[in-house]
Amino acid sequence: MRPARALIDLQAFHDNYRLAREAGGARALAVVKADAYGHGALQCAAALAEEADGFAVAMIEEALELRAAGIRAPILLLEGFFDADELALIVEHDLWCVVHSTWQIEAIERAALNRPLCIWLMHRVGLHPAEFQQGHRRLLASGKVAKVVLMTHFARADELDHGRTAEQLAVFEAAREGLAAEVSLRNSPALLGWPQLFPQQRPSDWLRPGIMLYGATPFEQAHALADRLQPVMTLESKIICVRELPAGEPVGYGARFVSERPTRVGVVAMGYADGYPRHAPSGTPVSIDGQPGRLIGRVSMDMLTVDLTDLPQAGLGSRVEFWGREVSVSQVAALAGTIPYQLMCNLKRVPRSHSGA
Structure with a gap:
């Protein structure tokens, strides 16, 4: 699956x-x-x-x-x-x-x-x-x-x-x-x-x-009372492919990202057809096995890419969080030029799993 x-x-x-x-x-x-x-x-x-x-x-x-x-x-x-x-x-x-x-x-x-x-x-x-x-x-x-x-x-x-x-x-x-x-x-x-x-x-x-x-x-x-709120949705997936790229190599549609150094790239099963914003720029935060990471390249329909260069322990099968307790949905929305309401309402195709209460 x-x-x-x-x-x-x-x-x-x-x-x-x-x-x-x-x-x-x-x-x-x-x-x-x-x-x-x-x-x-x-x-x-x-x-x-x-x-x-x-x-x-x-x-x-x-x-x-x-x-x-x-x-x-x-x-x-x-x-x-x-x-x-x-x-x-x-x-x-x-x-x-x-x-x-x-x-x-x-x-x-x-x-x-x-x-x-x-x-x-x-x-x-x-x-x-x-x-x-x-x-x-x-x-x-x-x-x-x-x-x-x-x-x-x-x-x-x-x-x-x-x-x-x-x-x-x-x-x-x-x-x-x-x-x-x-x-x-x-x-x-x-x-x-x-x-x-x-x-x-x-x-x-x-x-x-x-x-x-x-x-x-x-x-x-930041707001003292709003900061007490607990994220309810965690959007996540896994790395399905890892590539080693030399400096000067483009990544993704439109070559919006070009590696400035030898770069280890993780391909993740998540795209705009799932509800992740297509306009999220390179540098948008993600969490990879609980460690800070970043998006690189343009988001495609079914996949996107993340930078693994400084995360040597991450690789095939590593968990990537796009928003939730480790990554703020509001920060992702701001970088993508939208609001958290839209990101959460646009979720589709991704199965939901409910727990608690």
């Missing part, structure tokens, strides 16, 4: 959720959309089934998979419904639903439902702040809604030196003035990085931790 694989540490996932609860002082919906950011939504949700206050997904298809797997906790549809016909399924499967546009409010008003809905009213995506209070009144007046949670989603909370998060919070507070309702404000970066904006943490509030659950920091710089 090809040795490329992703190891998923469910105990680390569980511990990161507990950190979110500890840091936020409120109930927390574990965000498991996009197949839990590539980690396996069914396995991750099952690991938290006895503890999580609920889960959040992007769309109803993801929610129905969780329900079919026996997850009975609340599930929030972060993008809401895309067609009024979905409302019957939302009621049938006892799902919570974001409403972000006037057309969705109109659809709820027209719907014939046998049980009232739990709606999370969002102002950022399509409902203008000036429409927020009217939307809240219409939902409650419809007789189709049992509860409305007020929410926003911070667009720049990962930028710790930018004032936009405080400005957005002020807009939200003005929009909801006079409304007595539960609120949901904090995604991962807001929860970790902006405690000064939320000095009065109410147990009735709702957190929405996403990327932090998977052990990746949302920040570009």
Whole structure:
């Protein structure tokens, strides 16, 4: 069997959720959309089934998979419904639903439902702040809604030196003035990085931790609380071939790397078809049998190459970690010109193995 694989540490996932609860002082919906950011939504949700206050997904298809797997906790549809016909399924499967546009409010008003809905009213995506209070009144007046949670989603909370998060919070507070309702404000970066904006943490509030659950920091710089997160995914493979090259020899497509000295090269069963970023440059860190190493040459579809020159003990069959506890996924993402979210969500073809929790 090809040795490329992703190891998923469910105990680390569980511990990161507990950190979110500890840091936020409120109930927390574990965000498991996009197949839990590539980690396996069914396995991750099952690991938290006895503890999580609920889960959040992007769309109803993801929610129905969780329900079919026996997850009975609340599930929030972060993008809401895309067609009024979905409302019957939302009621049938006892799902919570974001409403972000006037057309969705109109659809709820027209719907014939046998049980009232739990709606999370969002102002950022399509409902203008000036429409927020009217939307809240219409939902409650419809007789189709049992509860409305007020929410926003911070667009720049990962930028710790930018004032936009405080400005957005002020807009939200003005929009909801006079409304007595539960609120949901904090995604991962807001929860970790902006405690000064939320000095009065109410147990009735709702957190929405996403990327932090998977052990990746949302920040570009070091951060004391984010540094406590534990990586959940380890992407690894093995060296399948070793070559000795003289100085001046090109390696890989496009000859993007040319050896400056006699170089010992390891070929590894991992490529962009597995989800490793094609644009990772030479010098991107890897770990080879637990020792620091580096990528050399261009990443191809099924293979890539690493420098073994200063690792004489490494060779055929040596383990190579691409990200996990030894190599930061955030560092790899930065060097490849992307973000850790994309790297983990793009994982494909590589078999996943879950353990812990």
